[in-house]
Amino acid sequence: MNINFLLNKMHENNIKVSIFLKNENIKYITGFYPSSFGLVILKEDPILLVSKMDKVEAEKTSNIPVEIFNGYNQVKNILNKNGYDEIHLEESIPIGICKKLNGSWKINITDFIDKLRIIKQDDEVSNIVNSICIAESAVKDLDYLNCSELEVMAQINYNMHKKGSWKEAFDTIVASGANSSLPHAIPNETIISNDVMLVDWGAKFNNYCSDMTRTRVESEKENEIRDIVIEAKNVGINNIKEGIPIAEVDRIVRDVISEYGYGNNFIHTTGHGVGLEIHEKPNIYFEHKGVLKKNMVITIEPGIYLENEFGVRIEDMILVKKNRAKVLTKLPEKFNFD
């Protein structure tokens, strides 16, 4: 990220100095993703503090000067030298570390980086699209007959690594039979049944995540449920454009499922932002007060979960454009892992 752009944004928010510890924020600001601990002091002359282990790599990659982190007194000395009367911390900073940063300044919480990260730059979208390509190519030739859920999960992860993704965006879900009725099922050693197989997976490319879900179905009832989920997803996607209230997107999707009588079986939000983190703002939920903005990247992922029977979820990633949603995921929505 261009540092002057960030400093201008800080200035607009009346922030003189802000401290970041979350690795995704450090990557966003400096271009360097710490392998363990990192800390950015964002101010007129910004600085990135890293562990000794990361110094060589950080100096190659970071767009701001790098020093070795020696403890929180070092941070306080830097702050003292500048005579700040207030400092700003990200929301996610642990209370234990916040305490170590106590000094002669007031501590405020800021989400100004989150607000920037919510709107994706062109190169960020391009990283996300690459991440989607890797993930989609990883499920094209799965061998799941007589395999356990864990084995299929292992195949998908293996394929994503082979395609150049260093790590999964999140724990890959492979859930068949009744296990698919749990939205966040943990794959186990059960052999995949001949009916439902729900797979929710994503890769990372240059630290950017992808996130998609497809559900294989077999019986008439399963097909019926999947058709409802797909209809809900598409009605949602077709209504998306810049300026639509986020709550409305959730309501539109939820209404389709409710009309078919499955409102109580859709037990999570309609979607979420995706970027350097798998779950970013905005949360697509009916209590959200904001609107969708151009260049947000979000998921639309309705699901219907029938306890002890089976569950179906279909999830696409979309880019918000002025007058429409651009669907970034390319796999057919009825992809059956054949």
Add this chain to the structure above:
Amino acid sequence: MNINFLLNKMHENNIKVSIFLKNENIKYITGFYPSSFGLVILKEDPILLVSKMDKVEAEKTSNIPVEIFNGYNQVKNILNKNGYDEIHLEESIPIGICKKLNGSWKINITDFIDKLRIIKQDDEVSNIVNSICIAESAVKDLDYLNCSELEVMAQINYNMHKKGSWKEAFDTIVASGANSSLPHAIPNETIISNDVMLVDWGAKFNNYCSDMTRTRVESEKENEIRDIVIEAKNVGINNIKEGIPIAEVDRIVRDVISEYGYGNNFIHTTGHGVGLEIHEKPNIYFEHKGVLKKNMVITIEPGIYLENEFGVRIEDMILVKKNRAKVLTKLPEKFNFD
């Protein structure tokens, strides 16, 4: 964990109510590991709050009553009903959430659960040993000739999943040639060279981690460096017993490497605790003020890193016994991935 035991410990620490959000702490307390968000209010009548998605599983597994989380007002209402004048939070709780918990009580930070988790119960050791077995079996038949670092990493992860480990304990490191000189190298698409290959990997079993490193060497110099690292590791391990100052363990290991003239090339701590998290207390470092206690599980992992040349690290996991260290990792220390 036995809840009465925990409540007694709280009582000893003069804590009436404590709130936990970290999933590993929730698992430790309740037996249930949330798939997304969870919150425990530990008090006379403790309660676990989970997302709607986790309710079915949480009710099956948790040893304390479960309710659906509806927001922080719900938590504050529960606290208000009990009329507490102070509450205790774990160190890792994000400042943003801490703010949402503001009320008519004083907020304190406590590490009493960390202090318990540092000493492993028998069933925890057994989970760790299972996790080690899975990880060790995953590197027995690697195919790394003409393979990239990423491909070898993919094989190891795949093998661990096939052996029943749902996820890696941390991002598997496979680093060859000059990449091995970075302690936290990220595997890339470079074909494995014929010299050094450093592999640092671990599995999870029932949420418990393993962590080990072996380094394949070829040349005389590489062999020499590996012999020094192994000597340092073993001198450290042979000195471990209940009561030894943690700083001394680090110093003993560091001294061996310094005597050979490589003190400045050992750029990280000697080890760390392992359990539900991959990095737990205690950090085996010369600034640590504590002593090793019976039934701690820690790593001993010296390394020598020669910039732009290569690096060697050898890492074992040990259980602290009364008069010795029990080495839990079984792979030969000169294992060459043959």
